[in-house]
Amino acid sequence: MARTGHIAMFSIPAYGHVYPSLPVIRALVGRGYRVTYSINDEFAPLVEAAGATPVCYKSTLPSESDPERRWPEDRLDMATILLNEAIAVLPQMAAAYDGDRPDLLLYDVVGYTASSRR
Secondary structure, eight states: OOOOOEEEEEOOSOHHHHGGGHHHHHHHHHTTOEEEEEEOGGGHHHHHHTTOEEEEOOOOSOOTTOTTSOOOSSHHHHHHHHHHHHHHHHHHHHHHHTTOOOSEEEEOTTOHHHHTOO
């Protein structure tokens, strides 16, 4: 039985956040849902391999492929860059999903962009 619901996943571009979500994404796609995944270009191939459609955005976070940019060790600094990421990504995702609103939002613990959607 084919399902037609649209599920949108929101995460951040970091292996420790993307990899754990991929089995769930595969299962949803396998059940016939159309799944989109908010992520940057670097992680888009992983998302596509799981069967979801990447909805790419320009991230402000340190990149896994750029050793010059490191994640901060201080928790307040970490919270600040995650908040800044959400502020930068929200308008991009609002535009991307305008006219294609999901039926359900899934999000990672730091997928703040999804929790601010109306």
